[in-house]
Amino acid sequence: MPELPEVETIARGLRATIVGRTIHKAQALHPRIVRFAAPHEAAGKTICAVDRRGKLLRIHLSDARMLVVHLKMSGRLWVVAAGTARPAHTHFVAALDAGTELVFVDPRRFGFVGLLDEAAWNKWEFACTLGPEPLESTPQDLATRLDLPASKRAIKAALLDQRVIAGVGNIYADESLFAAKIHPTTPTGTLSAAQRLRLACAVQDVLHAAIAAGGSTINDYRNAMGAPGLFQDRFAVYGRAGLPCPQCGALLTRLRVAGRGTVVCPRCQGTGSAAHATPRTR
Numbered sequence: 001m002p003e004l005p006e007v008e009t010i011a012r013g014l015r016a017t018i019v020g021r022t023i024h025k026a027q028a029l030h031p032r033i034v035r036f037a038a039p040h041e042a043a044g045k046t047i048c049a050v051d052r053r054g055k056l057l058r059i060h061l062s063d064a065r066m067l068v069v070h071l072k073m074s075g076r077l078w079v080v081a082a083g084t085a086r087p088a089h090t091h092f093v094a095a096l097d098a099g100t101e102l103v104f105v106d107p108r109r110f111g112f113v114g115l116l117d118e119a120a121w122n123k124w125e126f127a128c129t130l131g132p133e134p135l136e137s138t139p140q141d142l143a144t145r146l147d148l149p150a151s152k153r154a155i156k157a158a159l160l161d162q163r164v165i166a167g168v169g170n171i172y173a174d175e176s177l178f179a180a181k182i183h184p185t186t187p188t189g190t191l192s193a194a195q196r197l198r199l200a201c202a203v204q205d206v207l208h209a210a211i212a213a214g215g216s217t218i219n220d221y222r223n224a225m226g227a228p229g230l231f232q233d234r235f236a237v238y239g240r241a242g243l244p245c246p247q248c249g250a251l252l253t254r255l256r257v258a259g260r261g262t263v264v265c266p267r268c269q270g271t272g273s274a275a276h277a278t279p280r281t282r
Helices: 004-017 118-123 139-145 155-160 170-180 193-212
Strands: 023-028 034-036 047-053 056-061 065-070 076-081 090-096 100-105 112-117 253-257 260-264
Touching (some): 004 056, 004 076, 139 193, 155 260, 170 193
Antiparallel strands (some): 065 112, 090 100
């Protein structure tokens, strides 16, 4: 699933290519991907800005509404020349001036495109409950978000909770926890102030590095120009179960934490809490 670095990379690419363009025609090709007002109402509007909130892309229009796109697990959004053959599973197309098209493809159809104004955005429960942006916060503020003294929830579960911190998913939770030398099953309430601050710094460092590399391409992700990311070549633990730890050489172990496949170094990150972990075989 595209996470903050992938969505941010797409937002930056779109910002450089479609801001100032006018939408001549917008068409949803499958009803399942439509949320809020139908996106065809964007026709005739000029694109004023592109930004990101958590894992959501927001394309701001001249009528003060916005196209909101959630890529979910397999969605891709990029700009192509008009007349380019549309790949299978194309579910939304916006024809722009200057002979370009904005195309949304999603094989699983879990993602969505919708048109809404600021009032609707502010009433949308999902948007209202999103936590702070990790790259717009200080490490101290992020550490405070993780200060949950009564929580027995595994720290990885807290990182995946979009209400705690927005935008972090499975890849970057694993990579950040490894960088901070914290086991993913550690109960959140047992973390010391120093551990929380170390983790907050690790989250920011990992996200910045991933954005600089254009995100991570595991299967479907491509940037706004259709190119893959490169950060997967720098994974320390994610997807590397059974391989040597890049720091100590111990074999990396795969567990299931918070319902997600999780890879840890048992030497660098310790053992955590068995109550939160289910061993996985390869």
